[in-house]
Amino acid sequence: MTPAAAEATTPSTARSALRAIRRAGPMLLSGGTVLALVVLASLFVPLLVEIDPLGIDVAQKLLPPSAEHWLGTDEFGREVLDRLIIGAHISLRVAFAATLLTAVLGIALGALSGQYRLADSIIGRFSDALLVFPGFVLAIMILAALGPSELNVVLAVVVLYVPRVIRTVRASIIEFRSADFVQAARAVGVGDMRLLVVHILPKSFGPVMVQLTFGFAWAILVEAGLSFLGLGPPPPSPSWGNMISAAREFIRTAPWIMIAPGVMITITVLSLNLIGDGLRDLVDPRLQGKVGP
């Protein structure tokens, strides 16, 4: 913290910061706990218990949940619970890879357009154009062209979300470019690149983290939607969206096959959104209650 900023921390802002922490705490804690449970279960259960998401056993098909089959079995006699756990790998892996790539590209391109006018007008035009397509029709188009696969879902999510991150990074660069502490650093002889990386970019860290958390949640929903449409990772890989898609035939006779993956998606997305809400309140209490991404 710069001396000027420290001085500006009057009792009232300290109090509002405290209020933000009190408000954000429960959200971060509950969201974080649930998310950690989902992630840990998907990582460690396969190590502890024998899991066979692809094991076909026709004699055991379409069994309702019971003590033996906790969440029932699907049309091939595969355990719904096993598939749910492995499905978490695919859904979280895709969403995580997409978020990571979005972060890298978004920060790099955002920094470029915050720094150079020419880059700004080119990147700005393209990100505006990407944002005009409603919903994820753009993703549908990309997957129709490239073919359904895990990697292509990642690419589609990145293309859809990166413009938002670019905007955030660009905005904070422009905001802080002429700030006193940047002027001071420049006066001392700090170079452009160092100024950007060491002094300006860290200022956008908070807002970008908030946005990426919402982006992560959103990526899970998009992956599920695309998989449901048959444009995601191809079966038999049990992504949550694939499971819902495969279960639609049996919605009357064996609804449990469909209910389970949807509940998992909802829980995971909800916990990520809670974390996002909490982070946002911490980063900028003024935005309290505002919609995330």
Add this chain to the structure above:
Amino acid sequence: MLLYTLRRILEFVPTIFIALTLIFVITRLVPGSPITALIGNQSVDAAQIDAITKQLGLDRPILEQYLEWLPRVVTGDFGQSLFFSAPVAEVILDRFPITFALTFMALLVTVAVGIPLGILSAMRRGGILDYFGNVLSSLGMALPPFWLGFMLMLVFAVSLQWVPASGYRPMEFGFWSWLSRLVLPVLALSVSQIGLVVRMTRSTMIEVLGMEYVAMARTKGLRERTVILRHALRNAMVQIVTVIGLVFALGLGGSVIIENVFALPGLGELITTAAIRRDYPTLEGGIFYLTLVALVINLMVDLAYAWFNPRIRYA
């Protein structure tokens, strides 16, 4: 106002141009040609493949294809669908009314529920209604809409049998026959939108309620009702109205997947089938049309916003 309108419409042109170019580029990223997808497993000799390639113009340089394609699509001619033996424009116009009915009704439900709930949440912060609104909006935004669709189907069509599970009947078969098949899709589409609108309305309203003129109105001794309805709400409305444009665009995007769930033969269902069959002319046309409608609605909302709020026009 005229100047502002003209400027906005002028800005509209390059956006459409870039959107079209993106559509063209992406659909031609294809590894392998659409012809492979088109002929599927039929045995076709090389001469026939050549003929189809020529017919689709896929043998010419990409730039030439683009220069031929662009002026054609600007006039709304996306060519012949590869699967329906009809022009793409015809197929689209055939299906759009269904998508429009779905999104428009979802918008009505969203506004009717979301805005009052958001306002009441803001008025009684920390109250039961605020809590309820918060839970509903958080949950609404986390539920995958297509899965919610199936759950509604499970409850209201399979168990309770109040409405048919899926399909579509034109209005000629009777109003209820038409409406009953749209109730569940509209609900499935509204829930996530309601979440968004409740949050936005609530935060806008809270902001407005903190303004000095609201405090002033209270100090004057006006009744709380009057303060809220005449002073706060009227000013908040300007912001809230812009949400409607956003929600409509969201609904158009969301309809793509909801139509698939409920087997509604709308534009969204057309786009997804075209994507899976790799029917590129239909895919291009469908996506462009959907995007165009979203853009036009946003333009209209922007213009309405400027009309009510003169400061915007000169910004």
